[in-house]
Amino acid sequence: MSQPTTKVLVIGYVWPEPRSSAASGHVMQILETFLQQGWDITFSSPAGVGEHKADLAALGVRECAIELNNSSFDTFIRELAPDIVLFDQFMMEEQFGWRVEKHCPDALRVLETSDLQSLRHARHQRLKDRLKASADENDFSDLFAPALREEFELMASTDLAKREIAALYRCDLNLMISPVEIELLVEQFKLPRDLLHLCPLMPALPTAVHRPFEDRAHFLSIGNFRHAPNWDAVLWMKTAVWPLIRQQLPGAQLHLYGAYTPPKATALHNPAQGFHVMNWAEDALQVMSAARICLAPLRFGAGIKGKLIDAMLCGTPNVTTPIGAEGMSDGLPWPGVIGESAEAIAAAAVALYQDKALWTEAQNRGDRLLAAQYLQSVHGPALIQRLQACLRDLAERRRDNFTGAMLRHHAHKSTQYMAQWIEAKNRIVGSDVSESRG
Known part of the structure; x- marks a missing residue:
């Protein structure tokens, strides 16, 4: 029966x-x-x-x-x-x-x-x-x-x-x-x-081969603008992190995607500074797969970060903070770099962006971490x-x-x-x- x-x-x-x-x-x-x-x-x-x-x-x-x-x-x-x-x-x-x-x-x-x-x-406070x-x-x-x-x-x-x-x-x-x-x-x-x-x-693990280093360009940041940690990260990038990256890579471009983009976010759009507010991404994995580096400089938050899982799914190395990486790796090597200051985050982002060997190793670490921690x-x-x-x-x-x-x-x-x-x-x-x- x-x-x-x-x-x-x-x-x-x-x-x-x-x-x-x-x-x-x-x-x-x-x-x-x-x-x-x-x-x-x-x-x-x-x-x-x-x-x-x-x-x-x-x-x-x-x-x-x-x-x-x-x-x-x-x-x-x-x-x-x-x-x-x-x-x-x-x-x-x-x-x-x-x-x-x-x-x-x-x-x-x-x-x-x-x-x-x-x-x-409490962390926000x-x-x-x-x-x-x-x-x-x-x-x-x-x-x-x-x-x-x-x-x-x-x-x-x-x-x-x-x-x-x-x-x-x-x-x-x-x-x-x-x-x-x-x-x-x-x-x-x-x-x-x-x-x-x-x-x-x-997440459903990808079946396609990741796009290689040579086929990617630009930095990417993504997240719902209604979520306070994401908005704070955008502000910190605008005022402190991104200017340091542009000093070392004058032609660098940052594309920011997020649902429910408010006027205060679109007001930050400045192509002359390489700071592009792109609104909502119809396919987040598609734009993530085209980027060379995912930036997630989160100064507060909780849980584990979907944007960083997406970055691993797409083979996109990330640069984040200890808050961003918290609870995600269980001691395994991080698929990118974790920094605690604007200078450290910017330096790591520039190094990953330019060094193919470093970038490829970070991509491989993402695959290993997904398989070890996040299998449905x-x-x-x-x-x-x-x-x-x-x-x-x-x-x-x-x-x-x-x-x-x-x-x-x-x-x-x-x-x-x-x-x-x-x-x-x-x-x-x-x-x-x-x-x-x-």
Whole structure:
């Protein structure tokens, strides 16, 4: 007798746009892993549809728009009766977790984090403080080497960390993209390791031969402009890194691609300086494959960086910071150079751009790193096995996670009452508007 198909509901913070952000790309890789199992998948989101949204229906994934603070979701999830509910980012667990627990108490609740947002925000604040304290735009090595305890101390007093860590506890399993973030949560926040599962980016590896050194030109930087670390990197390139590169390579050209390019970014476009703001790339891998060097001078951030995975996929050496490379190599040689100052990044970029032997070795390192760390054939089955084990042992997992049960009891009650109050208020306002129009 065949087993019933596992039903999965994904509650997305946004509709996936895999060509716009690595976070959406990761969600799509997880969906593809589920589809390979023949699982029945419904993707829902309260967000508006973006201009680069993936065609989920073409993949066999049902799409359903949902509303915040609306009891229509209760009927929807009761009728769907999923076995697994995947929250895409912790804010969706905050909004919908109590409804899932109330109407589908036996569904496995899983949180897909993309990155640890409270870590990213704390690092951003540290950068802001550093910029206020010093006008030095060059050396940021003091930002790049904090111990996990220092990261914890930065985060622990923030409301965002308290909200995010509470959501991790309330879920049955949390998908973490970076091993560094797992160690931070376990060693400093004392989260049980059993609540966490490493699920990195799982790209499809290329089958074509990489374009050689001679067939490439220019520097490239890519990333969604709405993502604060990307925008900060653009500003640092403009003011400090790129001028140093142009001093050594006067004819050098930098092409910057990113989704949702704001006017403040297009205002930086300056062909005379070789600084080209190119807007959105229809095919990120195509433009990455044509570039000789990928620049990613990230001064803050969290998770692992999709742009650097893309660079490896395309055989494009990169120059980044310790923040950019964090959690990605597990001690393997880096496919490029990691620098901590504008001068170090510029010098490395120029050397890689001009030295074919150095460049080719960096390209080969990227291939080795992808094969060692990011195979879908390894991480996809591991994810399925972990989810199935959690489903089998769900009662025991919840019994052993008393802190999570306690947080759900208190937080979900307050969230439930607030949501019900907002829904009632909206009904009253809607009724008053209808009567006034009548």
